[in-house]
Amino acid sequence: MVASEGGDLTYLLDLLKEPVLAAQEFFVLTGRAFNNIFRRPHYGDDIILQMDTIGVGSLPIVVMTGFFSGAVMALQMSRALADYGQVGRTGTLVSLTLVRELGPVLTAMMVAGRNSSGIASELGSMKVTEQIDAMRALGTDPVQKLVTPRLLATAFMLPLLTVIADFVGMFGGWVIAEVFLNLPARQYWSSVWRALVWDDVTQGLMKPLIFGVIISLVGCYQGLRTTGGTQGVGRSTTQAVVWATVLIFVVDLLITKIFVSGGA
């Protein structure tokens, strides 16, 4: 009986070993990436290039997602508000939902799908073709050259993309309000503006900043631990999107809880 319990414990510990090791490696990479922000050399060109790839490159998809999510929210909310005779407050709900939740989360999801996978596949391909080793052999720290620029670029660009998505979403809501709900533009934009307080803006910018860190680091981590040739690159890419998405939702809940508790 005792032997069996001991065996179960060992089996359990063996099962935990891999995820604990993965978490440890992830936090070590995170620490090194942040530490490199303050250490020379700084790869400014790479940061600009990544900002262009991650920020400007994601703009079309973020604008489209923002517009349609705002429009859909306006349609759905107007239907619910009609029961209370409050269709005029559609702008309030569109604004609050977009700034607090949909803007940051949907933008992060789009960027995770597009860039976390892109980062993982790029770094993964470099890993399996020995380019990471070559980089080390040629006097460059791969974390400093590859991870830190992506971290900075994503953390900087995601809040900007979210602000754009929020505004385009509000615009989408206005199109619906104007065309289908016969709401005067002044009333719609006034309710959109009045609904927001600084707490919402802070929350709406804090979330994409942290999501940006998650998206870049998960992509880099999965890419740098790639093994097993091209098949391994595919596996890392999938893992990056899955883990980035899950972590975005988990962290979203935590941040929302902090702000809700703070507000209460």
Add this chain to the structure above:
Amino acid sequence: MPERNKTSVLRFENVTVAFDGEVALHDVSFEAFEGDSRVILGAAGSGKTVLLKVAMGLTKPESGKVFVFGKDISRMSEKQLFDIRGKIGMLFQESALFDSLNIEENVAYPLLNQPSIQCPRAEVLPRVKEALEFVELAGTLEKFPSELSGGMRRRAAIARAVVTEPPLQMYDSPTAGLDPITAHTIMALLIKERDVSQATTLVVTHRYQDGNLIANFRYNSKQGALEPAQSGEKEKLRTTFMVLKEGRPVFEGDQDSLEASTDSYISKFVKQRI
């Protein structure tokens, strides 16, 4: 066996490397001296690439010590290793050129990024051009690695490995996956580089004919071609052969001893001298 008047460039002392419990190198010891050539033969998975990566400090040994230019690198930090790596040129098995950089930027990379190499900006381009001319790729400066053939990529990678004129040069399977003509061109370049720079050269390969070329041929700079080394010159070339089997060294010695070996594993690699 300590050599007289020769500086030790690379020394392995009972080096063992394991990955997830799987032993990749087991108790490997050898020493390479200044100007020596060493050919490391072995089947796929015998630990040849791992040996080079340990010598470069890219992989840490589980036990044992590795001395490069007299310094123990086995416990050095990554930052300390950058200085040592500036003295080593390495050709990776897959060439490992950076896809996002063109050939000029790839070859210039060590000149601009090796902390121990202080190359003035104005000298970078002339040195890159010189290195590319050396490997007969002068017209490819603006091209990206994906635009080159396998053999051209390998030559560009050789240019990147030797552009800093490192005193220790290591080549990981330089002819793997190449047709016989391109493979011969690559080996001719390696020998040319060895004879011009007088560098210590380690070549990992599974092709005996590559080792045979290194041991018996020299580069004639007047004719611009390889030619068989005369008996006196062979002494100067001083090529040591080493055979790895499942991470263990099973042979170390000169070509005559290698060819005289009756070991069935070694015999598989050895063909009669050309």
